[in-house]
Amino acid sequence: MKQKDKHNDRVTDEVLIARFQQGDVQAFEELVRRYKDQLLNFVFRFVGNRVDAEDIVQETFFRVFKNKHYYKEIAKFSTWVYTIAGNLAKTELRRRKRRKFFSVSNSINDEKDFDLPSGDLSPDQQVDGNIKEKIIQEAIDRLPTKFREVILLRDQQGFSYEEISQILRIPLGTVKSRVNRGRLKLQEELKYLFESETSNG
Amino acid sequence: MSECDKLRDRLSDYVDGELSAGLKEELEIHLQVCTDCQETLHRYRAVCYSLKTLPSITTSPDFERQLHLRIQRMSQQNSWYPRDWKIPAAAFVALFVIVVGSLYYFNFFEPGIGMPQSQKSNVTPLLTPSQVSTENETPMETVASEEKAASETDALTDSVTKAVDKQIKENIQLVNDKTPTP
Numbered sequence: 376m377k378q379k380d381k382h383n384d385r386v387t388d389e390v391l392i393a394r395f396q397q398g399d400v401q402a403f404e405e406l407v408r409r410y411k412d413q414l415l416n417f418v419f420r421f422v423g424n425r426v427d428a429e430d431i432v433q434e435t436f437f438r439v440f441k442n443k444h445y446y447k448e449i450a451k452f453s454t455w456v457y458t459i460a461g462n463l464a465k466t467e468l469r470r471r472k473r474r475k476f477f478s479v480s481n482s483i484n485d486e487k488d489f490d491l492p493s494g495d496l497s498p499d500q501q502v503d504g505n506i507k508e509k510i511i512q513e514a515i516d517r518l519p520t521k522f523r524e525v526i527l528l529r530d531q532q533g534f535s536y537e538e539i540s541q542i543l544r545i546p547l548g549t550v551k552s553r554v555n556r557g558r559l560k561l562q563e564e565l566k567y568l569f570e571s572e573t574s575n576g
Numbered sequence: 577m578s579e580c581d582k583l584r585d586r587l588s589d590y591v592d593g594e595l596s597a598g599l600k601e602e603l604e605i606h607l608q609v610c611t612d613c614q615e616t617l618h619r620y621r622a623v624c625y626s627l628k629t630l631p632s633i634t635t636s637p638d639f640e641r642q643l644h645l646r647i648q649r650m651s652q653q654n655s656w657y658p659r660d661w662k663i664p665a666a667a668f669v670a671l672f673v674i675v676v677g678s679l680y681y682f683n684f685f686e687p688g689i690g691m692p693q694s695q696k697s698n699v700t701p702l703l704t705p706s707q708v709s710t711e712n713e714t715p716m717e718t719v720a721s722e723e724k725a726a727s728e729t730d731a732l733t734d735s736v737t738k739a740v741d742k743q744i745k746e747n748i749q750l751v752n753d754k755t756p757t758p
Contacts, residue, residue, distance in 0.1 A: 530627035537624035
């Protein structure tokens with residue numbers, strides 16, 4: 376077994392989960408530290424709501440803790456944990472759909488919240504950045520779930536097509552086709568945003 | 577399929593650099609002459625870049641503490657019943673069988689209780705139905721038992737009357753026997 380990453384000295388995720396399976400709770404805590412923020416960003420963009428996203432990530436780690444023996448070494452830990460988080464996010468979206476169906480007044484968009492980006496931007500740039508982020512997030516929300524999950528995994532999280540195929544348990548060709556169609560749909564949705572950017576120089 | 581459709585289908589591979597040299601050259605020739613496809617490619621790249629550079633958020637400061645508490649609660653709930661429940665369950669069943677069996681065994685020799693129905697009929701009841709308390713009986717049962725008691729009292733009265741009559745007759749006969757005939 377590969378004990379450590381090639382490029383640095385840190386212990387691999389697979390070694391940590393193996394240690395956790397043998398009862399080492401500190402190994403689990405290390406996995407939580409490694410994955411909590413990247414999972415949160417993935418789920419946040421997937422469901423469009425920070426509170427729900429944090430609950431889903433909590434639930435993801437809770438399930439990892441409870442079902443640690445279901446993990447088999449044939450898969451990477453990252454694909455396993457993203458499969459759990461992605462399934463929970465899809466369940467949340469289905470739950471919302473049902474709720475929306477039974478509630479006339481309910482609007483999902485009312486629940487969305489967006490963090491102010493920190494940094495050295497001027498107030499005008501921050502407002503522009505916030506508006507742009509909001510527009511992009513709303514375009515992501517309008518995408519069908521099957522396109523949304525692949526483009527987030529590919530472009531936001533940086534997974535390879537093969538890893539996405541393992542996470543979603545769909546053929547490689549389907550992943551490539553969905554990534555392409557998802558990006559095309561998004562560029563159509565955001566046409567006016569990117570055109571105005573071009574015209575502004 | 578038009579050249580524009582062909583390009584749209586392969587944009588992902590083109591942007592990711594996964595096209596063969598021949599196909600790449602073919603698409604690039606088309607891109608030089610088609611402004612629509614140039615704009616699509618520009619927006620397509622902008623989408624990929626925007627998704628990569630979306631502002632990041634971090635978990636709340638008490639995320640790990642909350643998770644730890646949740647796991648602790650689960651562990652406490654699990655401690656109420658052992659993980660391997662088969663052994664305590666088997667012990668409980670065995671205890672139940674022993675207790676019920678003992679009760680049945682010791683009551684078996686007491687008349688009327690815990691005995692098969694066929695044997696119950698041969699046992700003389702300790703109390704007659706009229707002697708049994710009627711506290712919990714329904715009104716109909718009370719009436720029936722009262723009628724039975726009344727009929728038994730009548731029968732006793734009849735037998736006493738008959739016995740008295742018989743005694744009187746015997747006494748009269750005795751007096752007649754002792755009286756000298758004229």
